[in-house]
Amino acid sequence: MSAHVGDEHNSADLHDRVINHIFGSGLTLAGIVSAQQVDAGTAERLNAVIVQLDAAVRDLRSAAIAHVVEDQRESAKRLGPVPPEWRRRLWRLSVDEVFAYAVAGHDFYRAGDRMLWAHESDGLLLSARSGTPLARRDGQVFYDIESGLPLYYEDRRAEPGPGALSEHGS
Numbered sequence: 001m002s003a004h005v006g007d008e009h010n011s012a013d014l015h016d017r018v019i020n021h022i023f024g025s026g027l028t029l030a031g032i033v034s035a036q037q038v039d040a041g042t043a044e045r046l047n048a049v050i051v052q053l054d055a056a057v058r059d060l061r062s063a064a065i066a067h068v069v070e071d072q073r074e075s076a077k078r079l080g081p082v083p084p085e086w087r088r089r090l091w092r093l094s095v096d097e098v099f100a101y102a103v104a105g106h107d108f109y110r111a112g113d114r115m116l117w118a119h120e121s122d123g124l125l126l127s128a129r130s131g132t133p134l135a136r137r138d139g140q141v142f143y144d145i146e147s148g149l150p151l152y153y154e155d156r157r158a159e160p161g162p163g164a165l166s167e168h169g170s
Contacts, residue, residue, distance in 0.1 A: 004078060014079050017120075018060065019057055019060055022053050022056055022060075023053075023057055024056075025052050025053060026054060029046050029049060029053075030050055032046065033046050033047060033050075056156040059131070082122050088102040088108075088154055088155075089099065089101045089102075089154065089155045090108060090142065090152040090153070090154055090155075091152060091154075092147070092151070092152060093139055093141075093150050093152065093153060094151075095149060097109060098111045099152060100117050100118065100152075102120075106119055106120040106121065107119050108120065108125070114150070116128045118134055120137070123136055123137040124137070125137055125152075125158075127139070127141050129160050133145050135151050135152065139154075140153050140154045141153045141154075142154070
């Protein structure tokens with residue numbers, strides 16, 4: 001088991017490094033094009049390469065996310081119902097129900113289907129599928145990125161709120 005965990009960690013580290021290298025290369029090329037250091041024909045070819053590099057990064061992220069989602073499905077089958085020892089819960093402000101939870105760490109799972117939904121990083125709630133920012137944190141509240149309206153508040157009580165999953169499974 002520990003070798004498998006180490007392999008997954010090394011794989012994730014390699015994945016992150018490859019994406020960073022590809023992304024960095026795209027930024028370098030974009031800098032060359034924007035500084036007008038090349039003729040128009042070369043700039044057009046470099047822009048085409050930048051588009052291909054962006055597609056490669058998207059493909060790598062999609063493959064990694066598909067792997068994580070499949071792992072989560074398998075884990076959910078093995079583990080059965082989510083235990084009540086949730087450490088972090090996101091409540092929807094609009095209907096005052098648990099929408100997502102994190103057992104440990106910064107990965108949030110939807111309460112309705114226990115699928116990986118988002119990851120919290122640097123005060124932002126990022127989509128697990130695309131990495132797109134969904135909301136920003138201010139204290140215990142997450143606000144919509146575009147409208148600034150409050151969406152979720154975080155609850156860290158040791159026990160689930162009243163009817164958290166039994167009544168509100170979606």
